[in-house]
Amino acid sequence: MTNDANDDTQPVDIAKWSETAPRYSEIKRMISVFVGRPLPVIGLVIIVLLILVAIFAPLLAPDPPNQMEIINKLQQPSSEHWLGTDSLGRDTLSRIIFGSRTSLIIGISVTAISSIIGIVLGLLAAYFGGAIYHIIMRFMDALMAFPMLLLALLVASLLGAGMLNIIIALGIGMIAAPCRLMCGVVMSVKQNDYVLSARAMGMSNLRIMFQEILPNAFPPLLVLMTIGIGAVILAEAGLSFLGIGITPPTATWGGMVNDGYKFIMTNPVLAISPGVAIMLVVFGFNMLGDGLRDALDPKLRGVI
Amino acid sequence: MTPLLSVENLKTYFRTYRGLVKAVDGVSFDINEKEIIGLVGESGCGKSVSMLSILQLISNPPGEIVSGRVMFDGQDLLQYKSKSDAMSAIRGAKIAMIFQEPMTSLNPVLTIGRQLTESLEIHLNMTPQTAQERAIELLRMIGIPDAHNRLDAYPHQFSGGMRQRVMIAIAISCNPKILIADEPTTAVDVTTQAQLLELMQDMVNRFDTSLVIVTHNLGVVARYAERIYVMYSGRIVESGLADDIFLNPRHPYTIGLLKCVPQLGETRQERKLVPIKGLPPNLINMPTNCAFLPRCDRARDICRQQLWPPLELVGGQHYVACFREIMEKP
Amino acid sequence: MTQENSTNVVELLNLKMYFPITHGLLRRRVGEIKAVDDVSFSIKKNETLGLVGESGCGKTTTGRCILRLYKPTAGKIMFNSTDISGMNENQLRSVRSSMGAIFQDPYGSLNPRQTARTIIGMPLIIHGMKTKGYDNRVEELFKLVGLDPSMMTRVPHEFSGGQRQRLGIARALACQPELIICDEPVSALDVSIQAQIINLLEELQEKLGLTYLFIAHDLSVVQHISNRVAVMYLGRIIEIANSKELYQNPLHPYTKALLSAIPVPNPVIERKRTRTVLKGEVPSPADPPTGCHFNPRCNIATGDCKTERPQLKDVGNGHMAACFRV
Structure with a gap:
């Protein structure tokens, strides 16, 4: 770079010199911002590994996740069972590998449900304002004040435990954050003259909302969703740890911590290894979200 | 007479993703005592960047003052570190600045009185008592009625024009040698603009301060400025007394600027505007020829062959950076 | 009357x-x-x-x-x-x-995520005029306001302020x-x-x-x-x-x-x-x-x-x- 600074003597060919700024790809800029920082890249690597592990779980796991060898229960790590076995003699490593599927499915589906509902509600509230805004926002306030645990218990007692019901409970509980963020972003995006111009052309409200506003309001949502997946995985682990989450014997990291913590003194690997898995994945999603935020930040356009 | 402040070959570059931006590329100018520029x-x-560079208010990265000297009181200001005490003692106290946006230049959570007295206490070591009296006096000077009570008001209780007046009061409060006004009237209406310009002229006369008005509007400086510098793509292309610049412009850019604005009272039937063709330069990958060359309608071969033309004296205090003018100098 | x-x-x-x-x-x-x-x-x-x-x-x-x-x-x-x-x-x-409208801010009046072609053609699309002559009409509008049709696929931030205002004018003219x-x-x-x-x-x-x-x-x-x-x-x-x-x-x-x-x-x-x-x-x-x-x-x-x-x-x-x- 310092070479450029003093590079005064090289004449630029005036015929080739264009008056407009040289074209550059926005995508390329985003990628270069993203890969220019180490932590987002580490986050991305963790997430990609997680996805690969979840997809190829049957190939990677040494044993089926629910295969019990009661004789070999509570074994310390060995060459046969890298992370030992649990109280029912199941291979811990295999259960962690299969547990990644549960975490990923719940993380993605809950985030998808809550984001879609939240985005639509936030868009409606901010675009129409007035009574619609107040009704939706007061509903969100109520939702935020309602403890997630209580909601999960309520859903579990009404519908029973299980993967689908956990998704419903968490999905409802997580609507408020994307809704409020969306509402705020749309409030500012709709001030732009291109929205006014679309109205002056006679564009329908629906089209203005989804064609003019939503694409411009989306970047911060993407960041929230990425970090949200991590939060959902953490919440699911919490619920499973408390026993109101996924029903056994399905392998989940939260449930494994619960199973293992009784043996924390004698066999710490049982509780710590799924705990580390949770930590790594949540960390990965958070770092990925941070990286996306910087990459999508239009204020950094041209600066970096 | 040695000038009060003299900038020599200042270069401020910004490193961006898209390339190196030579925002200020070898600018030299003088500010004399009690002069309006x-x-x-x-x-x-x-x-704006050249003014911010004088006070070292360029954020680094992406910006960097690459070279140059800013001589003030026998000292080169660029030798000081941006965050040093020596530099802070100059900013506000010796060289003050007013910015374009009156909405964001004042701190919204502090009263007007607090913001006025703060710099008085810091720079002039006044007691809170005397600072307060001085603040009331300043508010009266800038024409704010009921000054005593208005000290406790917050910025949002003032209109845009009033806030800009307060900014002028704060800037002038420590009796600086130089007041730099960066587009002080761009965000306000014409009638307010007239009020503010009169006020600024009045204040600098009263305090014997030099004033630099930075603006894109040639009309704004015609009435007040004694000397004018015209900048184009990071360089000064023409400088001289106001009468030279407005009545006898020599650089094609200055000539074009004066021709492309509609005169007051002129209708389209009387004169079609003559725009400067093309686009303003993008500062990335600038040609090292004259930057105005792609838009110039009187370019010569030498303009294409040579590097950027130097500023040359063409008479009196009138300098022009244009080969055509330099070659045809008698 | x-x-x-x-x-x-x-x-x-x-x-x-x-x-x-x-x-x-x-x-x-x-x-x-x-x-x-x-x-x-x-x-x-x-x-x-x-x-x-x-x-x-x-x-x-x-x-x-x-x-x-x-x-x-x-x-x-x-x-x-x-x-x-x-x-x-x-x-x-x-x-x-x-009726057409041209707005003050050439940065805010164009949707930053649409290409120039879409922006100019939008009134035609809204008013059901996306018919056979659509592409020609958009190109004609580009030339009418003094823009090079080869820049049609650019997005607003790739234009200068004056060019953006030309885009705004072309859009206002689209439906005649x-x-x-x-x-x-x-x-x-x-x-x-x-x-x-x-x-x-x-x-x-x-x-x-x-x-x-x-x-x-x-x-x-x-x-x-x-x-x-x-x-x-x-x-x-x-x-x-x-x-x-x-x-x-x-x-x-x-x-x-x-x-x-x-x-x-x-x-x-x-x-x-x-x-x-x-x-x-x-x-x-x-x-x-x-x-x-x-x-x-x-x-x-x-x-x-x-x-x-x-x-x-x-x-x-x-x-x-x-x-x-x-």
Whole structure:
């Protein structure tokens, strides 16, 4: 770079010199911002590994996740069972590998449900304002004040435990954050003259909302969703740890911590290894979200 | 007479993703005592950046003052570190600045009185008592009625024009040697603009301060400025007394600027506007020829062959950076 | 309907636009901002009417009322002799295709995530004109405003300010409108680019027979492009006259002050000019002065100015001023 600074003597060919700024790809800029920082890249690597592990779980796991060898229960790590076995003699490593599927499915589906509902509600509230805004926002306030645990218990007692019901409970509980963020972003995006111009052309409200506003309001949502997946995985682990989450014997990291913590003194690997898995994945999603935020930040356009 | 402040070959570059931006590329100018100077140019020509560079208010990264000297009181200001005490003692106290946006230049959570007295207490070591009296006096000077009670008001209780007046009061409060006004009237209406310009002229006369008006509007400086610098793409292309610049412009850019604005009272039937063709330069990958060359309608071969033309004296205090003018000098 | 009226593209009759000020949880109405307060004027076919005034005077609101982005509180908006002030969105559809709008901010008025081709073609798509000739029409529009059609696939941030404003003009022209509302179309542009855009607007008007409402705060620009100029102050029109007449013979004290406040880029003339620096500031439109809105700042105001509202009166040649002292 310092070479450029003093590079005064090289004449630029005036015929080739264009008056407009040289074209550059926005995508390329985003990628270069993203890969220019180490932590987002580490986050991305963790997430990609997680996805690969979840997809190829049957190939990677040494044993089926629910295969019990009661004789070999509570074994310390060995060459046969890298992370030992649990109280029912199941291979811990295999259960962690299969547990990644549960975490990923719940993380993605809950985030998808809550984001879609939240985005639509936030868009409606901010675009129409007035009574619609107040009704939706007061509903969100109520939702935020309602403890997630209580909601999960309520859903579990009404519908029973299980993967689908956990998704419903968490999905409802997580609507408020994307809704409020969306509402705020749309409030500012709709001030732009291109929205006014679309109205002056006679564009329908629906089209203005989804064609003019939503694409411009989306970047911060993407960041929230990425970090949200991590939060959902953490919440699911919490619920499973408390026993109101996924029903056994399905392998989940939260449930494994619960199973293992009784043996924390004698066999710490049982509780710590799924705990580390949770930590790594949540960390990965958070770092990925941070990286996306910087990459999508239009204020950094041209600066970096 | 040695000038009060003299900038020599200042270069401020910004490193961006898209390339190196030479925002200020070898600018030299003088500010004399009790003088009103106009610095005129379009957005992105480096006029604000050169002023911010004097006070070392360029954020690094992405910006960097690459070279140059800013001589003030026998000292080179660029030798000081940006965050040093020596530099802070100059900013506000010796060289003050007013910015374009009256909405964001004042701190919204502090009263007007607090913001006025703060710099008085810091720079002039006044007691809170005397600072307060001085603040009331300043508010009266800038024409704010009921000054005593208005000290406790918050910025949002003032209109845009009033806030800009308060900014002028704060800037002038420590009796600086130089007041730099960066587009002080761009965000306000014409009638307010007239009020503010009169006020500024009045204040600098009263305090024997030099004033630099940075603006894109040639009309704004015509009435007040004694000397004018015209900037284009990071360089000064013409400088001289106001009468030289307005009545006898020599650089094709200055000539074009004066021709492309509609005169007051002139209708389209009387004169079609003569625009400057093309686009303002993008500062990335600038040609090292004359930057105005792609838009110039009187370019010569030498303009294409040579590097950027130097500023040359063409008479009196009138300097022009144009080969055509330099070659045809008698 | 008389012959005179039928040539009016737009005619405003006592237009009022009041915005409510609400307070508290129950959104109690505590007052109103009279943004446009009883405004009447007309624009003839192929004419440019300039609307000048300082920020907050209601000039933009007037333009948006005509575009029916707002529903006026009272009064009529006659567009080609039809009152559009009370129409609903369905009835407005055909009206919208014969009006275009150009906005001030060339950065904010174009959707940053659409390509130039989509932006310009959008009015055609909305009004169901995405038919066989669509691609040709978009290319034609590009050339009409002086842009290179090879830049069609670029997004707004890849254009300069002046080019973006050209895109905005092309979009406004897409449906071949009769009337274009230009809301401060050049004030955000560099000085050297303003003239290009003004010239373009003037050429397009001659070529396509357009009618303009040109809203701006810069009186010299407005006078240059307009046939007639209306001056607004706090929601009311206080003077309306031919461009040249308004400059040579301003009648209202506010118009005089406005003219004298505009700096002229010539130091010799400037030093000789007497400048009427107005005292005080524009009062809040939520609490305007009684009588003539200008009376607290006026140097020739007398008793009746404080109590009664002066009406626009014709002093000949279509020159009208709302001042008792004229």
